[in-house]
Amino acid sequence: MDKKVRSVCQGCHVECGVLVHVSNGKVTKVEGDPEHPMNRGYTCVKGRAQPQVVHHPDRLKHPLRRVGERGSGKWERISWDEALDGIAEKFTEVREKSGVESIAGIHGTGPRSTLYANPLLITALGSPNVISVDLHICYQPSLIGERWTYGTSILMESGPDYLNTNCIMVMGGNPLVSHPARGMDILEAKRKRNSKLIVIDPRRIELASKADLWLQIRPGTDVALALGMMKTIIDEELYDKAFVEKWCHGFEELRERVQEYPLEKVAELTWVPADKIREAAVLYATTKPAVMHHRVAIEHNLNSVQTCRALAILVGLTGNLDIPGGNLLPMSLEGYVPQASLWEDPQFKPVPEVDKKRLGAETYPLASGADAVFPFVVGPLANEAIRTGKPYPLKALFCSGGNPIVNSQNVKRVWESYKNNLELHVVADFFMT
Ligand code: SF4
Incomplete structure (x- = not known):
């Protein structure tokens, strides 16, 4: 059966409206939605190539568990129940042993859903440590500069x-x-x-x-x-x-x-x-x-x-x-919801005692303090906490929509500290990174 599904391209921040052609359960084509105000029917090559992402032979479709040494590339397929139960078990263990702040989420500039889902998971667990791989060199300077000039971006x-x-x-x-x-x-x-x-x-x-x-x-x-x-x-x-x-x-x-x-x-x-x-x-x-x-x-x-x-x-x-x-x-802008609204919504905002414990909250208050637009831990600071255990260790990391091993500064050191010091590293991604 053929159908056209109205959707939004996540290839970049413009978020063009698209019409996704689906034939017998397979995405066959992506075209611009002429009625969408952001692109008025236009799509770029990245948007039009999205069917290749969906159906790429290397795309991960099932949870995998590492069975060899970190970096050895040995994996086994497991069920979703096994994956979710395993993550929950390890999170609980780390929380009891090292404190909930030793659990952290890390994300890049992936799809909007990642930007919200990852922080919500970590905030719901009670940890203040949502880490952005690269916000400090990608958009945060603008957010800070504009916020302290106008109050918004x-x-x-x-x-x-x-x-x-x-x-x-x-x-x-x-x-x-x-x-x-x-x-x-x-x-x-x-x-x-x-x-x-x-x-x-x-x-x-x-x-x-x-x-x-x-x-x-x-x-x-x-x-x-x-x-x-x-x-x-x-x-x-x-x-x-x-x-x-x-x-x-x-x-x-x-x-x-x-x-x-x-x-x-x-x-x-x-x-x-x-x-x-x-x-x-x-x-x-x-x-x-x-x-x-x-x-x-x-x-x-x-x-x-x-x-x-x-x-x-x-x-x-x-x-x-x-x-x-x-x-x-x-x-x-009519109907526009400011990006930061989720963190400004009291029901999602961590309580002050949790906010205070965020890595960098005191050192970099504009970036990581309670009043920051996106109160995230600056990537390099988190990498140092994993490496040195100071001011306290990060032991469990949930990474989605980002690749700190590629995006961070001093990647060799980051790789070594992830490899040697993390008790749990969960990665949610379309492809093996
Ligand atoms: S179609 Fe191109 S410009 Fe539009 S959101 Fe996708 S990647 Fe960005």
Whole structure:
């Protein structure tokens, strides 16, 4: 029997609406859902290739239990009951022996369901230790920077209002490749509205060839560029005075701070010529409404939180916050549920005594404290707790939608400590990782 099932692609964060063609229980084709607002019928090659994932001969379909040494690759097939009972038994043993905080969940940027299911399991068990493999270098700097500037995030996939904008600034991201549906929106804005496009990237990414301005920036200097642009915008009185007056605190301090970044100095730091920096600042500030799009490349530096803060301020300074064609606040989008709502919901939030015990809650409160947007343990800190047993050991790990052996820093050491120190390591994944 043939049918079409309405679903959502999990190939990237855009989450395009798709129609899945099923014939005799087999997925035969995935096509874009023309009625879905995020993609309006579009799919990229990743979305269209999903049937290959579902029916790939190497896809895991049954629970497997390791029977040899860790890493020996020896497994036996077991039933779901055996798997679930075995996990529950070991969790109980670890909880009784080492305390419930020695049980942890770890996840990557897998499907949305992983982002919720893994933390819910660990929170339900009473442990504070939900670990993100890579959030600290992938999105957390933006979340922190924007939260402490506006109170919420403006860069989630539906935030930038690409289709109604007159200017788009893309920084440290390659949307035609990593978030293709959004990349197509940028091209559509360019084609239909002649929107201006500023690309800031050390590489000549695909969008750079379509840009009005391409700033080939030296990696790691984005915050200097943002401060230099702000200086130009403030000095030349191009900022949105009404917005600043009504909504901003600390404008005079900002004016003073950016004086430390004259264009000549910024040019030296960033390797972008001063006249080009000024041109970009003027174009972004005067072509309203404008959209800011930045992604993980600017989050891989020591100063990434401050970079994201500076860019968040730039959006506000130019009056492009929460206006049509600008960067919309999540609550302005009809029916939109902010991503962090689960953790802000009192029924899912760990009680304060549990929150306090989270690894890194005191050392990195913005990332792992009770008030963090996603109160997760920073990956490297968890890896150290597994390796050294300090400040307390992590003994049982439930990993889904991520691969810490590949994604972590210093993977050899991570592999050794997982191999030698974990009493239980459960991995839920489509393929053997
Ligand atoms: S852009 Fe591609 S990978 Fe991303 S959700 Fe849409 S179809 Fe899937």
